[in-house]
Amino acid sequence: MRTAPGKMTRMAEHRSDQWYAGTDRNAYIHRAWMRRGLPSHAFDGRPHIAIANTASDLTPCNMHLDEVARSVKQGVYEAGGIPLNLPVVSLGETLVRPTAMLWRNLASMATEEMLRANPIDGVVLLGGCDKTIPALLMAAASVDLPAVVIPGGPMLTGTFRGQPLGCGTDVWRLSEEVRGGGLSEQDFLKSESSMIRSKGHCNTMGTASTMALMAESLGMVLPGLAGTPAADSRLLEHSHETGRLIVEMVENDRRPSSVLTRASFLNAIVTLAAVGGSTNAVVHLLAIAGRLGVDLTQDDFDRTGSAVPLLVDLQPAGRWLMEDFHRAGGLLAVLAEVRDLLDPQALTVTGRPLVDYLDEARIWDREVISARADPVQPAAGIAVLHGNLAPSGAVIKPAAASEHLLRHRGPAVVFDSIEDLHARIDDPELVVDADSVLILRGCGPRGYPGMPEVANMPLPAKLLQQGVRDMVRICDGRMSGTAYGTVVLHVAPEAAAGGPLALVRTGDMIVLDVPQRRLDIDIDDDELARRTPSATAAARYAEPLRGWERLYVSTVGQADTGADLDFLVGSTGHQVSRESH
Numbered sequence: 001m002r003t004a005p006g007k008m009t010r011m012a013e014h015r016s017d018q019w020y021a022g023t024d025r026n027a028y029i030h031r032a033w034m035r036r037g038l039p040s041h042a043f044d045g046r047p048h049i050a051i052a053n054t055a056s057d058l059t060p061c062n063m064h065l066d067e068v069a070r071s072v073k074q075g076v077y078e079a080g081g082i083p084l085n086l087p088v089v090s091l092g093e094t095l096v097r098p099t100a101m102l103w104r105n106l107a108s109m110a111t112e113e114m115l116r117a118n119p120i121d122g123v124v125l126l127g128g129c130d131k132t133i134p135a136l137l138m139a140a141a142s143v144d145l146p147a148v149v150i151p152g153g154p155m156l157t158g159t160f161r162g163q164p165l166g167c168g169t170d171v172w173r174l175s176e177e178v179r180g181g182g183l184s185e186q187d188f189l190k191s192e193s194s195m196i197r198s199k200g201h202c203n204t205m206g207t208a209s210t211m212a213l214m215a216e217s218l219g220m221v222l223p224g225l226a227g228t229p230a231a232d233s234r235l236l237e238h239s240h241e242t243g244r245l246i247v248e249m250v251e252n253d254r255r256p257s258s259v260l261t262r263a264s265f266l267n268a269i270v271t272l273a274a275v276g277g278s279t280n281a282v283v284h285l286l287a288i289a290g291r292l293g294v295d296l297t298q299d300d301f302d303r304t305g306s307a308v309p310l311l312v313d314l315q316p317a318g319r320w321l322m323e324d325f326h327r328a329g330g331l332l333a334v335l336a337e338v339r340d341l342l343d344p345q346a347l348t349v350t351g352r353p354l355v356d357y358l359d360e361a362r363i364w365d366r367e368v369i370s371a372r373a374d375p376v377q378p379a380a381g382i383a384v385l386h387g388n389l390a391p392s393g394a395v396i397k398p399a400a401a402s403e404h405l406l407r408h409r410g411p412a413v414v415f416d417s418i419e420d421l422h423a424r425i426d427d428p429e430l431v432v433d434a435d436s437v438l439i440l441r442g443c444g445p446r447g448y449p450g451m452p453e454v455a456n457m458p459l460p461a462k463l464l465q466q467g468v469r470d471m472v473r474i475c476d477g478r479m480s481g482t483a484y485g486t487v488v489l490h491v492a493p494e495a496a497a498g499g500p501l502a503l504v505r506t507g508d509m510i511v512l513d514v515p516q517r518r519l520d521i522d523i524d525d526d527e528l529a530r531r532t533p534s535a536t537a538a539a540r541y542a543e544p545l546r547g548w549e550r551l552y553v554s555t556v557g558q559a560d561t562g563a564d565l566d567f568l569v570g571s572t573g574h575q576v577s578r579e580s581h
Helices: 025-034 065-078 100-117 132-143 169-180 185-190 207-217 233-251 262-275 280-292 298-305 322-327 330-337 418-424 525-530 547-555
Strands: 048-053 082-087 122-127 147-151 158-160 163-165 383-387 390-396 407-415 437-440 472-475 487-492 509-513 518-521
Touching: 048 065, 048 100, 048 233, 065 082, 065 122, 065 233, 100 132, 100 280, 100 547, 122 132, 122 233, 132 147, 132 207, 132 280, 147 207, 147 233, 169 185, 207 262, 207 280, 207 330, 262 280, 262 298, 262 330, 280 298, 298 383, 298 390, 407 418, 437 509, 472 509
Parallel strands: 048 082, 048 122, 122 147, 383 518, 407 437, 437 472, 472 487
Antiparallel strands: 158 163, 383 390, 390 487, 407 509, 509 518
16 A cells, blocks of 8 residues: 555556655655646656657757647546656757767667666557567567557658659659759759758658557557658557556556567568668568567568558559658558458557558558559569578568669679778779669677668769669668668678678679579689678777767677667566666
């Protein structure tokens, strides 16, 4: 029984009681310091709900999340809980250098520690931009307190010269047109103010949209919410409802470990293929699964997803944008078409299976979302490649690639770093043609550090001027989910970790065979064994002396396991054994 001073009515046993219940000095301190607007009944056993908020003026895609948080608070209060804003590390994909991926694990670790350290019973996770939702899910999985995600939603569609603009995708397309001489620099810069029409993240099926949909297909979002545009008033309505839901989740002790099962991850892989989602989802889902101890491997993406039809005709693999996707029926309409491929037992944060929400789902525009019988592509899931150039695997997104390049043999043109690429890619003397295979190394988790989105290398200007618009490109880094092209990425082990990518020389013949899932360098094993890594390349690998970068480089895993830090893999729960006073 609670015995704190004043008239308090006992409600339920909660984790926050460990801080607030009782008449001793410690309970007094905890309550007194929180009495800056909280009434006495805030400590009568009501659940205390953190709102892990990644709003930041330096994360433009998440700037509106303070407004979302206010709606969450109203829902929490209405359901009898106590909402508490908890700003957490925010990562803006477009601004932070050298890459936001360097800090995904830091953001997850910091959020994990704050959730564990504070007197909270559940948490609402507010994310949007690429790394924020993965980091929040990794943290929630490690702490295993009741948790639910609210994706901040995509921006509305902007237009330029009467044409819709895909955020990210059209940046790459228009910039290549400038380099190829088809668009003036003046017109390119005019499009800048048209690209970002409203609050919200990228409006293509890039990483932000993908991870929002992944979170819902994993069961961690109120069904039907993911993909709601940031400017749509229904986002606030659903946020209010989510605030009510988290209180119910606490009372029913509904935790991430009961939702994020292997079945849920396999459902997410099916979803990833059906929506044509970002390759970045592979490394993020592997990392989240690793925090839970769920048996998930990179090869599961191929086994489970490669034969799944692509049903969504969105940029970068198609024509439309996220506002159209939402209008056409959204994620539930897609999942209803592939219902037979989903595990019917996988639960959501509501306590009901995901498939329970598909009965009334409809496609309202078959130009945007195709029926299963008439897919955009019959089998377009992410393919996982193996071979002597990628012993631990590499990935490619066939839906965004050129079909004629999925089987290709050509001479390597090697770049030892992103700086080397920038310095030489447009050199008129560069020996390169349309059959060449561009190879960029030193961009993996350890070598860069942080695994940047540079794998979709720009094509040589002289080839663009000849009308070439795609080439085979291979890299140990990542690429933006808004990008496109025949790009092999996440090559593991990376060059800086001793992978054979470090041994490739310009002129070596590279063989890509996506149907056979092969990526090879055409030299014999003895010759490959005799080679040593390029001294020029090794000199460029990251060797940080201090701080987070030093910790990161010394402990980060490879892409095929999620690029998490080795000491963060696994879950340690929410218990805190010691009192600070």
